[in-house]
Each structure stands twice: as structure tokens, then as C-alpha cells.
Amino acid sequence: MRLHRNLIEGIIEVLQSVFQDRIYSDKAIESIFKRNKQWGVRDRAFVAEHSYNIIRNHKRLRYALGMNTRDELQETHTDALRRMTGAYFMLLLKELPAWDLFGNLPSYEQLHRRYEAPPHPSIAYSVSDWLWQYGCRQMGEASWQRELDAMNRQADVFLRVNSLKTSMEELRERLLQEGFATEAVEGVPSALKLAARGNVFRTKAFQEGLFEVQDAGSQRIAPFLEAAPGMRVIDACAGGGGKTLHLAALMQNKGHIIAMDVESWKLKELRKRARRNGVFNVETRLIESKTLKRLYNSADRLLLDVPCSGSGVLRRNPDAKWRITDSFMEEVKAKQQMILEHYPQMLKVGGKMVYATCSVFAEENRKQIEEFLALNPHFELEAEELLLPSFHGWDGFYMARLRKKSR
Numbered sequence: 025m026r027l028h029r030n031l032i033e034g035i036i037e038v039l040q041s042v043f044q045d046r047i048y049s050d051k052a053i054e055s056i057f058k059r060n061k062q063w064g065v066r067d068r069a070f071v072a073e074h075s076y077n078i079i080r081n082h083k084r085l086r087y088a089l090g091m092n093t094r095d096e097l098q099e100t101h102t103d104a105l106r107r108m109t110g111a112y113f114m115l116l117l118k119e120l121p122a123w124d125l126f127g128n129l130p131s132y133e134q135l136h137r138r139y140e141a142p143p144h145p146s147i148a149y150s151v152s153d154w155l156w157q158y159g160c161r162q163m164g165e166a167s168w169q170r171e172l173d174a175m176n177r178q179a180d181v182f183l184r185v186n187s188l189k190t191s192m193e194e195l196r197e198r199l200l201q202e203g204f205a206t207e208a209v210e211g212v213p214s215a216l217k218l219a220a221r222g223n224v225f226r227t228k229a230f231q232e233g234l235f236e237v238q239d240a241g242s243q244r245i246a247p248f249l250e251a252a253p254g255m256r257v258i259d260a261c262a263g264g265g266g267k268t269l270h271l272a273a274l275m276q277n278k279g280h281i282i283a284m285d286v287e288s289w290k291l292k293e294l295r296k297r298a299r300r301n302g303v304f305n306v307e308t309r310l311i312e313s314k315t316l317k318r319l320y321n322s323a324d325r326l327l328l329d330v331p332c333s334g335s336g337v338l339r340r341n342p343d344a345k346w347r348i349t350d351s352f353m354e355e356v357k358a359k360q361q362m363i364l365e366h367y368p369q370m371l372k373v374g375g376k377m378v379y380a381t382c383s384v385f386a387e388e389n390r391k392q393i394e395e396f397l398a399l400n401p402h403f404e405l406e407a408e409e410l411l412l413p414s415f416h417g418w419d420g421f422y423m424a425r426l427r428k429k430s431r
């Protein structure tokens with residue numbers, strides 16, 4: 025690997041956006057790409073991969089450099105970010121070009137020795153002390169360690185085949201013609217995995233709506249709802265519509281889906297994606313004061329893909345490692361409880377709902393459902409599933425399906 029100074033400077037800019045301006049990693053990377061249109065596919069892949077790796081391992085790199093690793097004292101000034109970048113590449117390459125860019129660095133041997141012997145798991149996995157302890161309480165130390173280990177690796181890219189427009193075989197052929205080899209994914213009939221990372225958004229197949237980029241674990245949620253063609257379905261936290269579009273495909277565009285959210289810009293994005301996907305049984309509704317009441321007792325199926333900590337998707341959003349704090353968890357759990365208190369009334373008797381999160385924490389998952397069932401004996405739990413990143417190499421998700429037995 026040869027280092028190009030302009031790309032390394034790009035990585036440092038991404039780190040400044042993430043650590044100093046508190047911008048989400050994916051947005052920071054998107055923004056640097058926009059500002060550097062001359063970068064080719066390889067340059068972009070280089071900047072994205074190594075920026076993510078440095079963000080994932082930021083605390084461990086700081087430790088290796090002898091910097092302060094106490095969460096509240098973490099150094100984020102530009103010199104520290106440059107040194108972290110230098111340390112990261114030195115660990116990969118043993119030697120660095122003689123640039124002044126990286127500042128003062130220890131020898132490779134010193135760096136390597138410290139990097140390989142982190143004194144605490146919170147440093148090994150670069151999470152805050154609070155998050156390390158919280159995760160241990162939620163799932164036990166060994167499990168939390170296993171999941172953090174899995175989520176400290178680069179995520180694979182999965183596609184969802186849009187069955188409204190193509191078949192798996194046809195899409196694989198089309199993508200191959202456009203330079204992308206794919207593999208089928210066991211246990212997820214709608215999913216393909218890219219054999220090698222690449223920008224699939226530029227393909228004609230994407231522009232024609234033949235697929236969406238969606239994690240394989242996430243593709244297990246819409247089928248779990250057991251929606252059938254002709255049903256009336258409400259996707260109450262639809263966001264940009266990843267699961268709405270999947271539901272529409274499973275329903276073969278028949279019946280009616282109401283996709284709701286509190287953010288109108290997300291619903292706008294959903295409508296754009298629906299057009300590309302050839303989906304025409306979806307109506308979007310912004311949640312306002314009376315939106316829910318009007319829909320009481322109306323749905324055969326209800327999806328509650330609630331806001332959550334994102335503790336199952338740290339691999340894709342490594343900055344969530346320091347965004348998840350005590351107060352953030354309290355806020356998120358309160359939102360989930362509010363949604364569980366008011367939204368299920370939209371379901372008809374005999375209807376089913378799925379409560380889903382992209383979290384691996386019991387307090388957001390099973391505990392919320394246990395509390396809901398204790399307060400709502402007219403619901404019964406049909407099935408639940410926890411997908412752990414360490415098991416399949418997908419993102420972490422929880423889903424519970426409940427049936428409304430009576431009013």
C-alpha cells in the first residue's frame with residue numbers, strides 16, 4: 025500500500041468533522057467525497073475504509089500513543105487526530121513517509137507493544153467506560169465482548185433484490201455485467217452479498233430500482249410481520265422506508281401501506297425511493313396530533329421499527345460508541361415506551377404487530393415487550409428473535425411479533 029498525501033489529509037478532515045464538529049461518520053465521508061469529485065473509486069474506498077477503522081479504534085490508538093483515554097478528557101484537537109492517523113498507518117505499514125503531517129510518533133515497536141496489550145476491554149474495543157459497563161449489565165461480559173469484537177470489523181454490503189422488478193438470478197447477471205459479483209445469503213431469500221465492496225449506487229441496475237442496499241439482518245424484519253397481498257398495513261416509524269419498500273414487495277404491490285414518521289424529510293426520501301422501486305401501494309403520513317386516532321382499529325399489520333440506541337449497528341455507525349450515554353438511553357427508552365403505549369391501538373382485533381430495534385440491549389428489547397404485555401393482557405407474544413452480529417456477521421436486531429386477541 026502506498027500512501028497519497030491528499031487522501032491522508034482527506035482522512036484527517038473526516039476525523040475533524042466527526043470528533044470536533046460531532047458530525048455522523050457517514051455524513052462526514054459523504055461530504056468529503058462531494059468536496060473531492062476528482063477522487064476515483066479506489067481513492068474513495070481508501071478514505072472510507074481507513075477513516076472508519078480509525079474511528080472504530082480511536083481509543084485504542086490513543087492508548088497506544090500514550091494519550092489520555094479517560095472519556096471526559098479525550099483529546100480531539102487536530103494534532104491529536106493527525107498523530108492517531110499516523111499511528112494507525114504505522115501499525116499497518118511499519119514505516120511512514122517522511123512527512124511532517126503526523127507529528128511526533130513513537131517507534132513502531134513501542135506503538136505495537138502498547139496497541140497489542142490494551143489494559144481494559146473499553147480500550148480494546150474503543151467504547152466509553154460507561155457503555156462498556158452498561159453492555160455488560162445488559163448481556164453479560166462475555167457476550168458483550170463477543171458482539172463488540174464482531175462490530176469492530178468492517179461490515180459486508182448486502183442488497184435486497186426488488187422482487188417487484190426482477191428476480192435474484194436476473195439481478196445477479198445484471199450486476200455481473202456491471203462489474204459486481206454477488207453471493208446468495210443463507211436464510212435470507214431476498215438478500216445478496218457483494219463479493220467485494222464497491223459503489224453499487226452508480227449502477228444502472230440501482231437507478232432502475234432493481235435493488236436496495238439493506239443489511240441481511242434488517243431484511244428479516246418485514247417477512248416477520250407476515251403481511252400478505254391485500255392487507256392494510258401501517259409502518260409507523262417508516263423513516264426513509266427501507267422496510268416499507270420490502271413490505272410492498274412482499275405484498276406484491278397489493279393492499280395498502282400507510283408509512284408514517286415524525287420527520288417529513290424522511291418521508292420525502294421514502295416517496296422518491298418508492299418511485300424508483302415501482303412501489304405504488306404506499307401512502308405517506310406525517311405524524312401530527314390527530315394522525316393516530318384517525319387510524320384506531322384499522323390495521324391488519326403494524327410495524328413499530330422504533331428509534332433505538334443503535335447498539336446493534338456500531339459497525340456501520342462507529343461514532344454511536346460515544347453518542348450512547350446514560351441520558352441518551354433514558355431518552356430512547358422513554359420514546360419506545362410512548363410508542364408502545366399509543367401506537368398499538370391502530371391494530372384491529374386479530375391483527376399482528378412487530379416491535380423491532382437495531383439494538384442488542386435487553387432494556388430496549390425483551391424488557392420493553394414484557395412491560396407492554398403486563399399492561400396489555402389483550403396482546404399475546406407469538407415469536408421473538410434476537411440477531412447478534414457475532415453469529416451471522418449481519419447487524420444486530422431484535423424483533424417481537426404480537427397478536428391482538430381482543431379489544
Ligand SMILES: C[S@@+](CC[C@H](N)C(=O)[O-])C[C@H]1O[C@@H](n2cnc3c(N)ncnc32)[C@H](O)[C@@H]1O
Nearest residue numbers: 260261262263264265266267285286329330331
Ligand atoms: C429505526 S428508524 C426507522 C428505519 C426505517 N423503518 C427503515 O427501515 O428505513 C426509527 C424512525 O422512527 C422515527 N421516529 C422517531 N420518533 C417517532 C415517533 N414518535 N413516532 C414515529 N416515528 C418516530 C425516526 O424519525 C426514525 O425515522
